Amino acid sequence: MANHKDIIIIGGGAAGFFAAINIAEQHPELSVAILERGKEGLQKVKISGGGRCNVTHAEFIPSELVQNYPRGEKELLGPFHSFMTGDTIAWFEERGVELKIEEDGRMFPVSNSSQTIIDCFLDEAKKHHVEVLYNHAVKTINPLEPGFQIETSQGVFQSKKLLVATGSNPKIWKLLEDLGHTIIQPVPSLFTFDIKDKRIKNIPGVVAKNVEIKVVGTGLESYGPLLITHVGMSAPAILKLSAFGAVELAKRNYNFEIEVNFIQMDFESCLETLKNCKQEFAKKSVVKSAQFDLPKRLWKTLVSASNISETERWADINKEQLEALSSQLTQAVFQVTGKSTFKEEFVTAGGVDLKEVNFKTFESKRIPDLHFAGEVINVDAITGGFNFQNAWTGAYIAARSIMLQ
């Protein structure tokens, strides 16, 4: 015997809980159930933001906000006009969770604990009688006319409406594919670059504040802070490339060259500045007189890579050495040989093809009464709270649309 509900949400993660609460709060007469395969839900929320949950980002202009989404930039513009950062802040505040903005724009609960978000969701779900069914892994989805039949590891359910919020789950993508949806092949996004190079081998922890990086042979480029790590390079300049280049870099099997400009100056201008240094600091050691506001350890390693010895003074170095140094500073090429996880945070690029989703409602264009929210669709963002904002926005709009129908 099937268990009947008005609305079933598959996936008790960020998007699933947010949608369920919004529906149940507005329509107490409807029966709303979440089917969650785990023995607990909200596991990603728990570990997110290093246990602090970076809920959203203090960017309040939709056309600016969308620029943080390598996939979804065009499609999310409309939805953000309906529900975005300010609405997220208000939503949590109305339910007793205050958010704070950090210097870089990331927003966290004032408590600095993701548990605050989890407690809020669990309390709200309970208050509005959302039935959360844990250990219910969904095995099949069958559209009925009308409604859906959903087979789980613990029985069969039927519902009038269905919201799929299963994140990056390959099994659910396969089910959706069988139902006629196109699934864009998943690839990792948000990763750091593995680089074995003697120029950076001994300087982990060094940060260059404003670098420009290009992936050689592609149109990919980014700028921002760069961190040298034990295995290569990280920080926003790299993470942005990993997200915007997710598909391209996967095709290259994470083997490619990058060209780094450490000082945001072109080769010729840099060379001119170095020639001036030669005049001005003639008797000083080159290694010991770092220029361009660069960290001393980085300067030292780039000087050494330019065939300038530790004892040489500015007056001693020749044209070739000056040119080599200008080249190291403005167009240093590094070979990337793989990728590593960034602080355990990762997202998946890929999912339900955006062409098959109506972004006014987050409803499937293929199957009536089927909605999506969160990472299950082919949307992902750079790090900073944007991935959750996609989950909140999609879930809110899907919930509103489900209620209106």
Ligand SMILES: Cc1cc2nc3c(=O)[nH]c(=O)nc-3n(C[C@H](O)[C@H](O)[C@H](O)COP(=O)(O)OP(=O)(O)OC[C@H]3O[C@@H](n4cnc5c(N)ncnc54)[C@H](O)[C@@H]3O)c2cc1C
């Ligand atoms: C370590 C880490 C840290 C992160 N930190 C941040 C951050 O601070 N800020 C930010 O914006 N983003 C962050 N992200 C990304 C963010 O967590 C995701 O984008 C977000 O959780 C997506 O929400 P979702 O609801 O779509 O999917 P999820 O939160 O992944 O939820 C999907 C749910 O569906 C369930 N499910 C899957 N398959 C089935 C099935 N067959 N049957 C029943 N249930 C099923 C899963 O168990 C899960 O509970 C982080 C990611 C990671 C891995």
